[in-house]
Amino acid sequence: MMDQDIKKEKNKRRENKDPVLELSNVKKTIRKKGIIKGIDLSVYAGEVFGFLGPNGAGKTTTLRMIVGLIRMTEGEIKIGGYSVKKDFVKAMENVGCIIENPEMYDYLSGWENLKVLASMERGITKDRIKEMVSLVGLEKRIDDKVYTYSLGMKQRLGIAQALMKRPKLLILDEPTNGLDPSGISEFRHLIRSLAEKENLGVLVSSHILGEMEMLTDRVAIIRQGSIVKVTSVDEIIKEKGITYRLADPLKAKSLIETEFNGQVQIRDDEELVAFVKEEDVPAINQRLFSKGIPLYYVAKNQKSLEDLFLELTAGDEIV
Amino acid sequence: MYNLVGNEILKLFMKKRLFVVLGILLILIGLFAYGEQYTRDRTEARVAEELGIEDVDDWREITNQQLRDLDRRLENPFIPEEGRASLEVRAEQLRYYLEEDINPTTFSAGQFMSNFMEQSIFLFLPLLIILLGADIVSKESTTGTIKLLMTRPVPRWKILTSKVLALMVLEMLVIFAMAGISLVIAYFTFGSLGFGEPVITGFRIVDGSLDTSNIQTVSLGLYNIMVYSLGYIVAFTIGKMALMVSVLVKSTPAAIGIMMSSLIGGTFLSFFIGDWELTRYLFNVNLQLTDFLSGNLQQVEGLSLGFSVAVLMAWALGSVIIAYGVFQYKDFMD
Numbered sequence: 001m002m003d004q005d006i007k008k009e010k011n012k013r014r015e016n017k018d019p020v021l022e023l024s025n026v027k028k029t030i031r032k033k034g035i036i037k038g039i040d041l042s043v044y045a046g047e048v049f050g051f052l053g054p055n056g057a058g059k060t061t062t063l064r065m066i067v068g069l070i071r072m073t074e075g076e077i078k079i080g081g082y083s084v085k086k087d088f089v090k091a092m093e094n095v096g097c098i099i100e101n102p103e104m105y106d107y108l109s110g111w112e113n114l115k116v117l118a119s120m121e122r123g124i125t126k127d128r129i130k131e132m133v134s135l136v137g138l139e140k141r142i143d144d145k146v147y148t149y150s151l152g153m154k155q156r157l158g159i160a161q162a163l164m165k166r167p168k169l170l171i172l173d174e175p176t177n178g179l180d181p182s183g184i185s186e187f188r189h190l191i192r193s194l195a196e197k198e199n200l201g202v203l204v205s206s207h208i209l210g211e212m213e214m215l216t217d218r219v220a221i222i223r224q225g226s227i228v229k230v231t232s233v234d235e236i237i238k239e240k241g242i243t244y245r246l247a248d249p250l251k252a253k254s255l256i257e258t259e260f261n262g263q264v265q266i267r268d269d270e271e272l273v274a275f276v277k278e279e280d281v282p283a284i285n286q287r288l289f290s291k292g293i294p295l296y297y298v299a300k301n302q303k304s305l306e307d308l309f310l311e312l313t314a315g316d317e318i319v
Numbered sequence: 320m321y322n323l324v325g326n327e328i329l330k331l332f333m334k335k336r337l338f339v340v341l342g343i344l345l346i347l348i349g350l351f352a353y354g355e356q357y358t359r360d361r362t363e364a365r366v367a368e369e370l371g372i373e374d375v376d377d378w379r380e381i382t383n384q385q386l387r388d389l390d391r392r393l394e395n396p397f398i399p400e401e402g403r404a405s406l407e408v409r410a411e412q413l414r415y416y417l418e419e420d421i422n423p424t425t426f427s428a429g430q431f432m433s434n435f436m437e438q439s440i441f442l443f444l445p446l447l448i449i450l451l452g453a454d455i456v457s458k459e460s461t462t463g464t465i466k467l468l469m470t471r472p473v474p475r476w477k478i479l480t481s482k483v484l485a486l487m488v489l490e491m492l493v494i495f496a497m498a499g500i501s502l503v504i505a506y507f508t509f510g511s512l513g514f515g516e517p518v519i520t521g522f523r524i525v526d527g528s529l530d531t532s533n534i535q536t537v538s539l540g541l542y543n544i545m546v547y548s549l550g551y552i553v554a555f556t557i558g559k560m561a562l563m564v565s566v567l568v569k570s571t572p573a574a575i576g577i578m579m580s581s582l583i584g585g586t587f588l589s590f591f592i593g594d595w596e597l598t599r600y601l602f603n604v605n606l607q608l609t610d611f612l613s614g615n616l617q618q619v620e621g622l623s624l625g626f627s628v629a630v631l632m633a634w635a636l637g638s639v640i641i642a643y644g645v646f647q648y649k650d651f652m653d
Binding site (some may be wrong): 001030064068069070071079088089090091092093097099100101103104105106107108112116117119120122161180272 | 322323325326329330333334335374462463464466467468469470471472474648650651652
């Protein structure tokens, strides 16, 4: 079931382009204990891919294997078509990342940090660094030592550092940790616009579900080292359904099913859940009214990524 | 590669550690120079008092006085065997200076410089190098910046090589700083450079007695170059070992602790079980390279300059191999 899902996704996307990131059967074993038990996934240019799972599920380990910090025991990881194992340098030329906290050399200034890191890459000009500094809005503080920066500013510097090489793939591990709400929303807009305008593939890990729901196109849910499900956020939203509390569920059911082509589940003698398009809701309400079915309330279901997540991870602790 | 080494050197300079080390050097050399001056004044005053003269200009008298002091100490039956041998060697050296009409008591900046390195080479110099080298990888692990380095399109071995090269530059810098600071302070304290003075070297200890068959006279300037070159060999070895420990452990304090305790512990070990053949392969007992030049008695018998340098190089090479081997395949988990 899971594999079919992945294959279907892959096939659909492969018609257009190759993935910027491809993991096939990636495993990590430490002292005979399987930490990562065979992960397959692909991230395509222009999409934001979420990596969702409770702490300790293997998110960070997987991300670290992608960027070569941890060596995989088995399997293959390709970035922009280059194998991380065999062609590390070429693979790394295509990826920018922030793994966990955005640590920088705090005894250097922001500018010196970027310069040091840029010198390790190919073809990053001074103008490009300046461009990145203004993209993340750090112009005024860039010459200050990094130890004077707030976490949010370090995060921005981290993003500048990750993007300055014009990567095809951006990897962000728990990126919104420590950002305030306005910072988070700014960050979200930045990532979405980069994905759309610059055709950047983004892999984001998080345990904050609401965040992922707004940010990502697809998510993989990982639990105890395996991917449990890969799904698109659209699908999850579609699955949500609308709860109707009304006098005659049976009558309402047939009305919604015939006129609006929706699925209906009757919960009890005063409640049903209808899986319909949200834009149809006013029309449905009007029809119910005109049919003389008293309506007590209508509510969008809270079934969300979170419910799905809890279902799939079967109550593993989420922190 | 140049850019990588440049980055590492920039980082080393921007960290405060280097300036702490330079500060320690400045203070210690100042104290050392003051102490030297004080002791010499006291010796002169004592000699003058004993001989009943106003001013002591004749170095022979001072040297004779030192010889008499040594002989008096040798008469003490409670001195242990090893101590006795070393005093005897020192006495023989002084007699040699007297016979050859070479003044060992004149004190110049050049002499101070070589003295300072001779005193520092087995403990103080290694400590400074440990302070600087033990954090070169471990600090990046502790602060997490290692992730920035390791995710660049640069192979791991190049990253470690840039650190090795930067550390070698730093080792050199410490040696130059020791030479420079002691030269300047000593010049202002003692008043003369004295690089042209003759120095006798090439003493060898054979069966606990001084062998003078191979001695040579060199200028003090050349002697200093030799002493500080040997200092660099020690700095190089300790630097490589510190680098290895820095790769192996994640925390800088742990790295410094491990290096310091092996440095001091190994010295103790060689002191207590010096008879044991194996102790001569410890790096600790081979650090006093300058003793082969100055003719001080070795703690462990049967060492030679060539042997000691070979042992140190073996330790350095082993450390580098382990460091690269571990770094290349290490998983950076946290």
